[in-house]
Amino acid sequence: MLPPLMDINSILIIGGGLSGFTVAQNLRTRGYDGTLGIVDPDGIPYDRPPLSKAYLLGQKDAGGIALAPESWYTQHDVEIITGTARELLLAESKGPDAQGIGVRLTDDRELYADRIVLALGGQARTLPIEGGDLDSVLVLRDRADADKLRSKLHPGTHLAIIGAGLIGAEVASAALKLGATVSLIDPIDPPLIPAVGQELARKLHDMHTPAGITTVQGTPARISCAQGMHTVELVDGTLITAHEVLVGIGMVPNTSMAQVAGLETDHGIIVDEHQRTSDSHIYAVGDASRTRTTTGELLRRAEHWEYAMNTGATAAASLSNQELPQHGASWFWSDRHGVHVEGVGEMNAQGTTILRFIDDSPVAAFRLGEHGKLVGAAAIDGGLTIRAARRIIDRGIIVDPVALADPNIPLKKLAR
Ligand SMILES: Cc1cc2nc3c(=O)[nH]c(=O)nc-3n(C[C@H](O)[C@H](O)[C@H](O)COP(=O)(O)OP(=O)(O)OC[C@H]3O[C@@H](n4cnc5c(N)ncnc54)[C@H](O)[C@@H]3O)c2cc1C
Incomplete structure (x- = not known):
């Protein structure tokens, strides 16, 4: 049984994406008035969906995608700690001199709290092929990635996108609006059947060609770069030459810090229906978390905006010793063309x-x-x-x- 909220005096949230921000916001609305901090290398939390839509198109700036204005954090006494956690400190929680559990940051700062919430999101998945790790191959997961991609997209740029799922298709659509020429490569035709079913997947994929995008069905075997041009070679020998290559093939949850600390992980940090990890002082939320139900069923990990918000709200309710919110069936959206x-x-x-x-x-x-x-x-x-x-x-x-x-x-x- 967790101690009631008044016995928790400090909560540290590692990761300031939507899920981490939601934990902080919900804790304050639920009445938690103890110490509250969010650690993130990017500082003030921002929203990711616009990175492949309005932000990429220049219709929104960094301020426009912030999850709350800077003043909100002062008003609600939420400390933004700019930094990257590299290690969970669990041993310190044991023994008479216990300082609480903590994290060590990459700059060696140590931060302690009564409860820690891991809201770590994930990394863009890279292609395990020759050239898949080239520095010049683009991905899209955070604002810096979006800035880099945006800086490359001009009228006349030829962008090859590997992966025609949700983000790949959104970027294709946005790049086209910015005047780029786009080749969209995917081994599956049409992609997205698991998300929207065969018929809508077909219809959505078929929108690319009339919009001016070249769709290519094939599996990349190699990426190379010479004299400012990239070449994507497919398994069947087809060569696609483009100025830039973006890989949009999903994400990998950030589990390694939890795993090294001995928390249970399995393609996600395993949590119960309260979002508690295998150490009940540590919670995990959002894209990085994966639920095991009370009946032992390991659910598929969700990677959607609303899921990040829902899991954040659940963790805040649990930390507050309040009734857990009920969430409906999982929901997502996407925009293209x-x-x-x-x-x-x-x-x-x-x-x-x-x-x-x-x-x-x-x-x-x-x-x-x-x-x-x-x-x-x-x-x-x-x-x-x-x-x-x-x-x-x-x-x-x-x-x-x-x-x-x-x-x-x-x-x-x-x-x-
Ligand atoms: C380009 C893009 C477009 C999207 N579009 C849609 C959409 O249209 N619809 C939809 O439903 N979903 C969409 N999503 C998915 C949605 O944005 C994510 O599901 C959501 O952002 C997950 O929130 P999160 O807090 O779990 O993770 P994130 O938003 O990834 O946040 C994790 C945070 O943790 C921080 N962090 C990581 N490691 C550390 C560390 N060691 N120390 C400190 N901080 C750390 C990161 O800097 C990051 O800020 C999109 C995602 C992307 C990337």
Whole structure:
């Protein structure tokens, strides 16, 4: 049993992305008035989704993507500690002279607290091929990556993007707007079937060519760079020459610090439904965390914005010894070529798909699982549909498949 909130006098959050920021924000709204700090090399927390959208396009600046203005941290007595943690200090928590648990930063500063929250996010996944580790090969995970990418995108730049999933497609769309020429390479055609289902994945991928992007199906075997030009060689021998190469093939959660400290990890820092790690003084949230349920089931790790926020809110509630918030089915969005994509639940669960068409083109897909229950949905420019689908999933409402397919029936009617 955790001590009540009044017995926790200091909380240190390592990582100031959305999940870490949400922990701090929720702790304060829940009444925690002890010492609170966020450690991050980037200082003031900022939001990542705009990095492949409005920020990349120059429509928002660094201030525009901050999760809160600098004054918020002063007003709420949250210390921003600019630095990088390199080691968890657990031994100090034991014995009569215990200082609490702590972290050692790369500059050797040591910081201690009653509770630590790991909100470490992850690293852009790199390609394990020759040239995949070239300094000039771009990735997109943080603001510095976005600044670097932006500085390379001019009218006439040829950008080859490896990975046509969510971020790859968003960057392709933004790069095009900035006047670049884009080749989008992916071994799978169409990508994103697990996220949005076959039909919407097809439709989304097919938007690239008319927009002016060259799509290439193939597996990269080698990347080289000579005289300012990169060449991506595919396994079938095809050569794609471009000024710049961006690899957008997902992320790898930052687990090594937790692992070295002996916390349980498995493609994520393992947490319970309170977001507590295998050391109950240490919590983990967001992209870096992975939940094992009370029944022992290890859930798939989510890497979405709302999940980061939800897990942050859960950790704050648990640290405050308050009832845990209930969260609905997982939700994400993405934007490309002027369309807005949303998905909720599990589109790749066992079952059948029901499609909704407008003008012979699929606009929404619904996945029905066991006993005809809705388990997942995805839509293009259908935010209200997805909101209603989420209600149907969360409440376990059984809906008529014929009505699901009928574009004249607003889904909200079926969610009652
Ligand atoms: C370009 C991009 C576009 C995206 N677009 C969408 C979208 O459209 N829709 C959607 O649902 N999701 C989107 N996402 C995903 C979403 O942004 C992430 O799921 C979310 O940011 C995860 O939050 P987090 O706090 O777990 O991790 P992060 O946001 O990665 O934050 C982790 C923080 O930890 C810090 N850190 C790491 N190691 C240390 C250390 N040792 N010491 C101190 N600090 C450390 C990092 O500097 C970072 O600030 C996007 C992500 C990216 C990168």
